[in-house]
Amino acid sequence: MDSSSIRRLPRGRYALPPDEVARAQRDRLMTAMAEVTSxxxxxxxxxxxxxxxxxxxxxxxxxxxxxxxxxFMAAFERSTALLEQRILMAAAGDGGPLERFDRAMTAFLETLTDDPANARLCVTEVYAAGPEAMEHRARFQRRLGDHVADILGATTEGGRFTSQMIVAATATMVSGPLIDGDHEALRSLGSRLTAHVRDLKAAGLL
Known part of the structure; x- marks a missing residue:
């Protein structure tokens, strides 16, 4: 993807207020960071x-x-905030725990598939960015684990720990398909993960 993929600012001294110009520049730089690091x-x-x-x-x-x-950190925080928002929106509303989990997982995988540059920034390139980035990633992953526990109604210490394990395992499993650009493999993870979570819940582990 070349620089033409990033929308240029309109020409003219008074085309946009200064704060909007600054916001647009910042967004373009974060988008460029995701694309180039990908x-x-x-x-x-x-x-x-x-x-x-x-x-x-x-x-x-x-x-x-x-x-x-x-x-990089600004791009990471922007991308993870959007990802978290989409997961929570998908899980909201009617349905049992497993149905809501399935919707959340589908939203997660579709977001990775639709925006592979930001997905790779968050899932794979964060390892190369150093301790600060890894600390932010760990906090983000813990938040997702808490969300999964809430979605599945896991109230015990063991159940909430299992929810953290689900998130950690999912993050590892999506890395390969992201690196390979295999969107079909990414999407296919959803039903398999939901089926495994169903088994965990049936066994009383959630």
């Missing part, structure tokens, strides 16, 4: 790569971010 990996990605993809000056980059890692 292609080159975090370690080989440079600030120059990101600003070229975003079609934004180096000066503008440093008005928004202090470093490559700072931009």
């Amino acid at each position: 292609e080159k990996g975090f370690v080989k990605t440079s600030v120059e790569d990101v600003i070229k993809r975003a079609v934004i000056s180096r000066q503008s980059f440093y008005q928004h971010f202090t470093s490559k890692l700072d931009c």
